[in-house]
Amino acid sequence: MTPTLAANYTLWGRIWRYGLLTIIALVFIFPVIFMLVSSLKPDLQLLRDTQSFRAFLPVGDISLDNYFAAFRRAPVALFVMNSILVTSITVIAALFLGSLAAFSFTFLNWRGRDLVFSLVLATLIIPFETIAIPLLLLVNKLPMITPSGFTIGWLNSYHVQIVPWIADGLTIFLFVQFFKDLPKDLIEAARLDGANWFQIYWMVIMPISGPVLATAAILKFLAMYNQYLWPLMVTQSEQYRPVMIGLQYFFQLNVAWGEVMAYLSLITVPVLVFYLVLQRAFISSIASTGLKG
Amino acid sequence: MAQPAHIVKLERQNLAGWLMAAPAFVLLFMFLMLPFLLGFVFSLTDQRLVSPNPTQFVGLSNFAQLLGADTLVLAPERDASGAVVKDETGAPSYPSLRDYTRDRDAWPQYYGMKELFAFNWGDSRIEVLVRDLVFARALLNTFAFVIVVAPVQGGLALLLALLINQKLRGINVFRTIYFMPVVISIVVVALLWRFIYDGRDGLLNTLLGFLSFGLFRPVDWLGQPSTALWSILGMSAWQGVGFHMVIWLSGLQTIPASLYEAASIDGATTWQKFRFVTWPGLRNTAVLVLIVITMQAFSLFPQVDVMTQGGPLDSTQSVVYQAVQRGYVKQDIATGSAISVILFVIVLSISLFQRWLTRERHA
Numbered sequence: 225m226t227p228t229l230a231a232n233y234t235l236w237g238r239i240w241r242y243g244l245l246t247i248i249a250l251v252f253i254f255p256v257i258f259m260l261v262s263s264l265k266p267d268l269q270l271l272r273d274t275q276s277f278r279a280f281l282p283v284g285d286i287s288l289d290n291y292f293a294a295f296r297r298a299p300v301a302l303f304v305m306n307s308i309l310v311t312s313i314t315v316i317a318a319l320f321l322g323s324l325a326a327f328s329f330t331f332l333n334w335r336g337r338d339l340v341f342s343l344v345l346a347t348l349i350i351p352f353e354t355i356a357i358p359l360l361l362l363v364n365k366l367p368m369i370t371p372s373g374f375t376i377g378w379l380n381s382y383h384v385q386i387v388p389w390i391a392d393g394l395t396i397f398l399f400v401q402f403f404k405d406l407p408k409d410l411i412e413a414a415r416l417d418g419a420n421w422f423q424i425y426w427m428v429i430m431p432i433s434g435p436v437l438a439t440a441a442i443l444k445f446l447a448m449y450n451q452y453l454w455p456l457m458v459t460q461s462e463q464y465r466p467v468m469i470g471l472q473y474f475f476q477l478n479v480a481w482g483e484v485m486a487y488l489s490l491i492t493v494p495v496l497v498f499y500l501v502l503q504r505a506f507i508s509s510i511a512s513t514g515l516k517g
Numbered sequence: 518m519a520q521p522a523h524i525v526k527l528e529r530q531n532l533a534g535w536l537m538a539a540p541a542f543v544l545l546f547m548f549l550m551l552p553f554l555l556g557f558v559f560s561l562t563d564q565r566l567v568s569p570n571p572t573q574f575v576g577l578s579n580f581a582q583l584l585g586a587d588t589l590v591l592a593p594e595r596d597a598s599g600a601v602v603k604d605e606t607g608a609p610s611y612p613s614l615r616d617y618t619r620d621r622d623a624w625p626q627y628y629g630m631k632e633l634f635a636f637n638w639g640d641s642r643i644e645v646l647v648r649d650l651v652f653a654r655a656l657l658n659t660f661a662f663v664i665v666v667a668p669v670q671g672g673l674a675l676l677l678a679l680l681i682n683q684k685l686r687g688i689n690v691f692r693t694i695y696f697m698p699v700v701i702s703i704v705v706v707a708l709l710w711r712f713i714y715d716g717r718d719g720l721l722n723t724l725l726g727f728l729s730f731g732l733f734r735p736v737d738w739l740g741q742p743s744t745a746l747w748s749i750l751g752m753s754a755w756q757g758v759g760f761h762m763v764i765w766l767s768g769l770q771t772i773p774a775s776l777y778e779a780a781s782i783d784g785a786t787t788w789q790k791f792r793f794v795t796w797p798g799l800r801n802t803a804v805l806v807l808i809v810i811t812m813q814a815f816s817l818f819p820q821v822d823v824m825t826q827g828g829p830l831d832s833t834q835s836v837v838y839q840a841v842q843r844g845y846v847k848q849d850i851a852t853g854s855a856i857s858v859i860l861f862v863i864v865l866s867i868s869l870f871q872r873w874l875t876r877e878r879h880a
Contacts, residue, residue, distance in 0.1 A: 238685070245680060249694045252755070255709050256697070258720065262712075274718045325541035334534030340542055347549050349868050353816050353837040354857040357844035358555035359548060361566075391544035421533040450702035452819045457845055468704050481712075488705050499700045503693045510699060511763045 254280060259492070263290050263485035270482050290486035294474070297483060299462065300490065303470035307491075310385045310466060311448040317390045318444050319437060325391075326399030327425045331411055341400075347393040353453065359388060360457050384458045385466070389448060395440045398512065402436035403429065439509040442502070446510075449495065467491040553861075559854035566848035579855035585648030589617060589627060593640050601640060611642050618646070633657075651827075652856065655834035658746055659814055667810045670754045671761060674806060675799075678765035679791075692766075696759035703756060707823035710752045714738035714824075739825055742832035749820050749833055757813060761806050768802030769795070804874045811867055815860060836860050 233241065257280050262270045264286045273279045294300055328334070329341045363378040378384040406429070414424045430437075452468050459465045462473075468491070474484045499506050560579055564572045593601045593609035601609045617627045630646035633653050637643070647653040681692045698706060713720045716737025725733040738748040776794045785793070817835035825833045827842070836856060844853015 233685075241680075241683065241685060245685075245688075245691045248677070248680070249691055252694050252697060252759070254720075255706075255713065255755075256701075258712065259705075259709055271718065274712060274715070274720055275723055279720060279723075321541040321544070325538045328534045328537035332530040332534035332537070334531045334538075337534060337538075340538060343550070344542065344545060347545055349864060350549060350553055350861065351812070351816055351864055353818060353840060354861045354864075355549060355552040355556060357840065357850060357853045357857065358552035358559060360845070361559075361850065362548075362552050362555065387544070388548035391541040391548070393545065396541060421530065421537065425537070446700060450704070452702070452704050452822075453841065468702055471704065471708070484708065488708060492701055492705050495700055495702075496697065499697065500693070503696070506700060507692070507696055507763055510696075510760060511767050 256492075256496075259485055260489050263482065263489045264288065265290075265482060267480055267482045270485070290480075290482040291490070293480065294483045294486045294490070297480075298470055298473035298487075300470070300487065302463070303465055303467045304491070306382075306464060307449060307466040307468075310382060311445060313382075314386050314389050314448050315441055315444045317386070318392065318395050319440055321391055322395035322440065323399045323430065323433065323437075324425060326396050326403055327421075327429060329396070330400050330403040331424075332421065344393050344396055348397065356453055356457065363388065363458070379458050380461045380464055382464060385455055385464070388454075392444075395444065398436055398440050398443075399433075402433060406432070438502075438505050439512055442506055442509040446495075556854045556857050556861075559850050560858045562851050564850040564854075566850055575851070579851050580859070581648070583649050583652050583852065583855055583859065585630070586633070586653070587626060587630065587646050589614075589644040589646055590638075591642040591644060593642070609640060609642075614644060651831055651834055652836075652839050654831045655836050655839045658832070658834055659817070659836055661746075662750060662814045663811050666750050666754070667807050667814065670758065670810055671803070671806045673754070674758045674761035675765050677758060677762040678769060679795075681762065682766060682769050695762060698756045699760045701756070703753075703819045704823055706752065706756050707820045710748075710755075711739070711824060714748050714752075716740050740829060742830045745825055745829060745833045749817070749824060750814075752824075753813070753817070753820060757810070761810060764806050764809065765799070765802060768799050768805075772798040801875045804871055808867060808871045812864065815864060836863075 261280060261282045262273075264282055265273065266285050266287075266289070269284050273284070278284070325344075329337060329344075363384050365376065366378050368375050368378055368381070368383075378387075410428055411424055414428050419427070449466075450468065451466070455466050455469045459469060462470075471484075471487065474480065474487055561574060561576060562572050563575050563579075591611040591614075593611055596602055604610050614632060617624045618630050619628070621628045627646060630648055631650040633645045633647045633650065635642055635644045677695055681688060681695065715722070716739075717735060719735070719738065721738065722733070722735040726735070736744060738744050772795060776798075777790060780790045780794050815835075816837055818837040818841065821827055821833050821835050821838045822841075827834045827838055837860065840853050840856040840860065842853075843849045843856065
């Protein structure tokens with residue numbers, strides 16, 4: 225993977241290189257180890273252990289009590305379910321509508337296409353933080369059909385966390401970048417066979433779009449799962465809160481740090497495992513966002 | 518920017534094209550472009566979330582209130598003979614600032630302003646006054662970050678990228694580890710780092726005490742104005758440096774190996790190879806990394822919200838934190854929107870600046 229010469233380092237050259245790499249690695253690993261180890265310790269011991277390197281060792285009074293206590297303190301399972309629901313629906317809808325639009329921008333010729341595509345690209349430089357407040361006012365005025373009738377205002381719901389996030393410029397852009405390098409004969413051939421455009425999209429293009437689907441899915445997943453500002457603003461009732469906002473439960477009156485660590489571990493470990501399994505795909509996905517310039 | 522690939526045939530496919538692009542475009546319009554335009558409109562009004570009075574158009578006064586700044590030169594007080602009056606320590610004494618900022622009739626232009634900072638120029642004292650002290654602090658914090666921290670953080674990421682770019686067995690394990698914090702939520706990271714920065718038994722104090730054989734006096738990293746902002750930025754760097762490293766890595770991989778071979782044949786040292794082969798090839802990547810870090814600095818919010826709430830003494834205020842405080846917590850939609858517009862203008866300028874810096878590539 226490297227442009228460096230095929231260097232044959234001497235023994236000492238190897239030792240100091242690995243030594244340096246390892247010391248830096250410890251800087252990145254230690255806070256995470258601290259979290260996992262602390263989640264197993266009673267509060268008093270946890271706080272005492274920060275005075276020494278015991279902070280990084282699973283020693284002393286080790287148990288899963290903090291995890292049980294965390295589940296008793298807050299509706300943890302509910303928060304996890306909410307996060308899974310909101311994240312998975314948004315990711316799937318975003319991939320579908322994003323790729324569909326990108327297909328249209330890349331392969332179809334229609335009036336206004338270039339203008340619309342430029343507008344989509346222009347949205348890439350709008351940071352979400354700059355529209356959060358007007359968006360909040362807007363969703364607060366939107367109509368909604370419930371089993372009990374027609375109401376106004378989307379706050380405190382699942383769809384307020386999902387719908388505004390489905391379409392995004394980055395996903396469309398990633399798909400367009402991938403589609404424009406595909407051979408055009410594929411489409412020509414399918415057209416000659418009498419396929420309509422949706423069939424071509426669904427049966428010709430999507431089956432060969434694995435890499436870009438993975439990239440877009442990983443980016444959307446991370447963005448949605450780790451979201452903070454928006455759910456903080458739109459979920460006042462605990463029924464719809466995702467895991468990141470559920471954290472507030474652990475900071476009322478007496479903070480039980482062991483439980484906080486247990487909760488943090490619980491919501492972080494699945495992402496870390498997911499990352500370690502798919503690390504190559506994760507790293508190249510995130511690198512691709514940096515290159516959108 | 519990429520353009521859509523050329524059309525397959527010259528026939529128009531209006532209906533299919535519109536149908537397929539419309540769902541995503543309508544959603545983008547509704548939930549991104551429309552609120553963006555609304556933000557501009559709100560910023561020119563006195564809109565509040567709940568108000569007994571109808572909303573009115575107020576022009577640019579929200580911006581004048583946020584960005585209003587002025588300087589005031591205070592001449593030292595002189596006694597009857599014209600000599601400068603000095604206090605016990607030998608410093609000249611100046612008229613009170615309040616005489617200017619509280620006197621609406623004599624000094625309307627300074628009325629209600631507060632001191633951002635002041636410095637001495639010869640015998641005179643120059644006061645830099647602002648209308649909105651907290652927002653000015655937030656802007657200054659961000660600019661301090663851009664000027665001081667972004668190059669350092671980008672440099673660290675480059676060092677990591679050069680380390681990872683070596684041919685060593687198992688190097689991908691290290692790459693995976695350095696990148697790991699990027700996938701962890703910043704909220705989780707911020708909570709963990711409260712333990713690291715704790716003033717009494719924080720892990721950082723413990724470590725520094727250990728390394729200095731107990732000589733280091735514990736510091737309350739997040740509790741004092743002189744260290745709080747830097748602590749938050751240090752933590753953000755820990756979380757983000759892996760991301761910037763990966764951008765550098767992809768830049769490094771565009772440099773052809775033949776250049777390094779040629780340099781070796783010419784007898785170049787490692788430093789010369791970096792200086793004359795690697796660095797010139799990384800110019801556009803360098804711009805990109807700095808821009809990415811800068812953009813992240815402007816969106817500094819969760820860290821501040823979780824760790825310091827802008828304190829102590831406004832030392833960790835950020836532009837987005839202020840936008841949320843005013844627009845959401847205090848329900849002053851107009852001011853919150855005006856801050857958002859200012860943020861957008863800054864981000865847009867940075868994007869255009871990036872385009873300009875990397876322009877040869879598009880030629």
